[in-house]
Amino acid sequence: QAWTARILTLFPEMFPGPLGQSLAGKALEKGIWRLETMQIRDFATDKHRTVDDTPFGGGAGMVMRPDVVDAALAAATGDGLGTKGNGPAIYLTPRGRLLKQDLVQELAAGPGVVLLCGRYEGLDERVIEARGLLEVSLGDFVLSGGEPAALALIDACVRLLPGVMGAEATLDEESFDAGLLEYPHYTRPAEWKDKKVPEVLISGHHEKIQSWRQAQSEETTKLRRPDLWDAYLKRGAAGDR
Ligand code: ADE
Structure with missing residues (x-):
């Protein structure tokens, strides 16, 4: 059903x-x-x-x-x-x-x-x-x-129902599940209106990319949603993650 x-x-x-x-x-x-x-x-x-x-x-x-x-x-x-x-x-x-x-x-x-x-x-x-x-x-x-x-x-x-999202992976990666806001996204062109895409994203270094994204998520959350940030810190302290 x-x-x-x-x-x-x-x-x-x-x-x-x-x-x-x-x-x-x-x-x-x-x-x-x-x-x-x-x-x-x-x-x-x-x-x-x-x-x-x-x-x-x-x-x-x-x-x-x-x-x-x-x-x-x-x-x-x-x-x-x-x-x-x-x-x-x-x-x-x-x-x-x-x-x-x-x-x-x-x-x-x-x-x-x-x-x-x-x-x-x-x-x-x-x-x-x-x-x-x-x-x-x-x-x-x-x-x-x-x-x-x-x-x-x-x-x-x-969008959460099985078979709805094209790539199931996009759901797993959602930072919102971790209690943080999304990190910023970039695509081509690599330079646009004198703005460059952050170097690390072009590096191909997956660990560095991951930690950069994590840091960006944390910074944005702290700045825009101190309520979510507090909850995130408390969850971490409680060892839920
Ligand atoms: N109906 C009218 N305003 C609403 C709101 N903010 N959320 C849900 N239902 C609503």
Whole structure:
């Protein structure tokens, strides 16, 4: 059974979007993963197919109704509150747990994901509780809806699935796995706009190249992401690597 992303959205036309192209698109055609969209509006019960309403307590915007979203989730997960063969049910929201590569790896290793994309100002809190939704955020910024976040999360998972990346080696070399940012990359021409490629990379001396890249990764991480650098040092001290 192929890894499956099941998406609950008011805008199913947004999918597969960019995931129909390139690496993910080819893997989709090959059947390495599956994409299913479900229109949340199909689970509305009134004749106007209402999915949202004004917030209790007042304020701007609209809130997605818990009963409608619950019915959509029930259909998506074959009901039962658990995750069963679907993988976790995730609600994409800036209030969620920050998405990191370790969660991406967990999700990619499982059967798939059920992704709930919100619109409007939010989702009634009770359906989050009732369904035990895992709230996930892409970062400290606000998208107009969960769909672009769902696309990003799926892309990050799909590239880890066996048989998706052309050269499997490129995955193993990823410095991010070690907790560091990538070292800089260069290709031809060896000189461009008076800028030369670092000598060591032309030397053919593989050990020197490796240690140069390691040093570059460390410097960049220290400078740009002191939070990652601290974690890297702590991991080393704990002897996890
Ligand atoms: N929906 C709106 N903003 C988001 C974000 N930053 N991450 C995930 N989902 C979102």
